[in-house]
Amino acid sequence: MSAAGPPQGAGVGVTLDRANSDVVLIVDDVPDNLAVLHDALDESGYTVLVATSGEAALARASQALPDIVLLDAMMPGMDGFEVAKRLKAQPQTAHIPIIFMTGLTETEYLVAALEAGGVDYVTKPIKPKEVLARMGVHLQGARERRQTRNALDAFGYASITVRASDGRLMWQTALARQLLVQYFPASAPGSNLAPEPVVQWLRRHLKDAEAQIEPPRLTAELGARRLTFRLHQQTGDDEWLIVMREVSDTAIIESMSLAFKLTAREAEVLYWVVKGKINRDIGDILGASPATVKKHLERVFAKLGVETRTAAAAMAMNRMRQLNPQFES
Secondary structure, X not given: OOOXXXXXXXXXXXXXXXXXXXXXXEEOOOHHHHHHHHHHHHHOOOEEEEEOOHHHHHHHHHHHOOOEEEEEOOOOOOOHHHHHHHHXXXXXXXXXXXXXXXXXXXXXXXXXXXXXOOOEEXXXXXXXXXXXXHHHHHHHHHHHHHHHHHHHHHOOOEEEEEEOOOOEEEEEOHHHHHHXXXXXXXXXXXXXXXXXXXXXXXXXXXXXXHOOOOOOOEEEEEOOEEEEEEEEEEOOOOEEEEEEEEEEOHHHHHHHHHHHOOOHHHHHHHHHHHOOOOHHHHHHHHOOOHHHHHHHHHHHHHHHOOOOHHHHHHHHHHHHHHHOOOOOO
């Protein structure tokens, strides 16, 4: 079951059996400490990875995405506190629970460990049974959160975990990352922060969420596409799982074009009339002048046999609801 790993700096080099075993990364610069923990965890059925420096720990964690990290607080060069901060700063590793191992029992060091992102700590000399017990508690929660995310992904939902206090993205699926870039291009590329509208929406409705009252959903629009955000559940003291779903009315626009014998651009103009947009707004959306929009709309009126925006919108609305009963203007 063990996968003690290749030399530092090399790739993971092993196939991690996540279906039957949790993956643990042990980080310690003392070989004897590594050996004791490695053997105990291996015998208990864990897949074990090791690193003997802070730099190697960051590389191994990014490559393997372990289920939990056992991290020595005091190491030469980059210490455990800095390693933890860097792991928590990266969306792909921010969700991994970190248990500090430290011989320092003064309160300020233990507080520093928790502030750096640790969920727990054990004191040296290490007692393997204590480590296993602490790991079991935190792995159970991590396992449940992973199962929830996997289930959401399987049904085509994108999901993110956001820390409400500072807006940090603690975790995101690949699909979520793509959608956030598309809908919020003003956000810094590669940013570890959720888009500001999402953070503000989350903070605004925290009290409702904590009272288990589902808050109203947030919607972002991109042409005929809409991205909705739903607050799913709390996954940590200050962390929330948000589920995203994209809906597109492109198929409806195409069907309107066929039903009313409109060109693609005329169908788009009619769609935005139904959505309550004026000619100037429609021009901004479609990259055309208001005068061009007006000409398209005149041709739409002629083809539909109506004289006003209201009549055209009503006819199109009836058609849209036939195509999609859930459609809302």
